[in-house]
Amino acid sequence: MWRLLLLASVLLLAAVPQESMAQGSGPTPELANRQLTNPAQEKAATQVMHALRCIQCQGQSIADSDAPMAATMRAEVRQQIADGKKPDAIRQWMIERYGEWVSFEPDMKGSGLLLWAAPLLLLLLGLFMARGLFRRKS
Known part of the structure; x- marks a missing residue:
């Protein structure tokens, strides 16, 4: 039964032109x-x-x-x-x-504004955290 299904699938794919399958x-x-x-x-x-x-x-x-x-x-x-x-x-x-x-x-409004501001915000957050770490050590 499986062989018959496999053979039918292969024959069906062979009958379809390859150009019609290309994106x-x-x-x-x-x-x-x-x-x-x-x-x-x-x-x-x-x-x-x-x-x-x-x-x-x-x-x-x-x-x-x-x-x-x-x-x-x-x-x-x-x-x-x-x-x-x-x-x-x-x-x-x-x-x-x-x-x-x-x-x-991206535009500088809505979600685009967040994309433009994110690097600056992350830099500021990193500087703030580094400042806190250096204060505790000294």
Whole structure:
């Protein structure tokens, strides 16, 4: 019985085209890997792409990632820059669409403020604790 199930599974997987199992196997967007003709627009697009995190890779910017999702995001950034949108508006649009996490530079409000203030608060706490330790020893 197990052999029959195993054989049926293997035959079923063999019948499914491998392209349909690949993640992001759709066509690559036109502007994903093609630079804009205007150098100033391409520079602005590149700056935005380096400030946005790939939601598929999670550790790379969309400018550095080879993931299909990053290609889609790069094409969207370039298209919006070519349409005349400002970099800040594009960044905000991406944050609204994918969440605050997509930005490598969190806003200085709400939870973003805590991220900016945490290193300073931890440093102050460490200095306060070190001061207490040195006072007791002397």
